[in-house]
Amino acid sequence: ETGVTQTPRHLVMGMTNKKSLKCEQHLGHNAMYWYKQSAKKPLELMFVYNFKEQTENNSVPSRFSPECPNSSHLFLHLHTLQPEDSALYLCASSQVGRENTQYFGPGTRLTVL
Amino acid sequence: GENVEQHPSTLSVQEGDSAVIKCTYSDSASNYFPWYKQELGKRPQLIIDIRSNVGEKKDQRIAVTLNKTAKHFSLHITETQPEDSAVYFCAASTASGGSYIPTFGRGTSLIVHP
Numbered sequence: 001e002t003g004v005t006q007t008p009r010h011l012v013m014g015m016t017n018k019k020s021l022k023c024e025q026h027l028g029h030n031a032m033y034w035y036k037q038s039a040k041k042p043l044e045l046m047f048v049y050n051f052k053e054q055t056e057n058n059s060v061p062s063r064f065s066p067e068c069p070n071s072s073h074l075f076l077h078l079h080t081l082q083p084e085d086s087a088l089y090l091c092a093s094s095q096v097g098r099e100n101t102q103y104f105g106p107g108t109r110l111t112v113l
Numbered sequence: 114g115e116n117v118e119q120h121p122s123t124l125s126v127q128e129g130d131s132a133v134i135k136c137t138y139s140d141s142a143s144n145y146f147p148w149y150k151q152e153l154g155k156r157p158q159l160i161i162d163i164r165s166n167v168g169e170k171k172d173q174r175i176a177v178t179l180n181k182t183a184k185h186f187s188l189h190i191t192e193t194q195p196e197d198s199a200v201y202f203c204a205a206s207t208a209s210g211g212s213y214i215p216t217f218g219r220g221t222s223l224i225v226h227p
Binding site: 004040041042043045048055056090094100101102103104105106107 | 117145147149155156157158159162202206209213214215216217218219220
């Protein structure tokens with residue numbers, strides 16, 4: 001599927017592991033976002049990048065480290081996570097200065113053991 | 114910051130009935146209000162949006178109304194069908210650094226019984 005892709009789709013990791021989530025958008029957008037979606041909670045915005053520059057960090061713990069090497073790629077590096085970090089992690093993109101619609105990727109289902 | 118309340122959390126209707134989902138927001142600077150539909154195991158997808166200079170917008174069986182004075186907006190689905198069953202999220206967005214940063218409601222699980 002084109003648009004916004006995410007890999008891996010499922011990830012199981014131990015609390016001492018280091019892993020990375022990858023997001024790629026093929027829409028020519030210049031803003032990218034990471035969201036956390038937990039059961040029975042609203043979508044939580046984690047990070048925003050505009051033109052590769054981080055513009056929002058919603059008090060996210062340092063065990064989550066984002067990286068945006070260019071406007072098409074976004075990573076979320078994970079280190080020493082906790083079981084309560086288990087959730088669906090969604091990436092989204094949008095076009096700054098034009099339409100406001102966010103296009104979501106399929107998400108990565110993360111389980112921390 | 115912005116706070117968005119969404120009600121009800123669950124809505125069960127018979128096929129052909131109408132469904133209404135309501136959201137309130139707190140930040141008067143919010144000026145863009147999208148609605149997303151998320152089917153089970155799938156990504157959220159935009160179904161309709163409204164900007165603060167418009168009071169109502171309609172797209173076939175879906176309509177959204179906005180009352181800026183009261184800070185509330187609603188999603189209306191008419192002639193519901195089983196394929197409308199999903200979780201619906203409202204959001205209120207405020208411009209920040211050239212982008213629109215959304216705050217989402219908790220979601221409404223809509224169940225349409227055939």
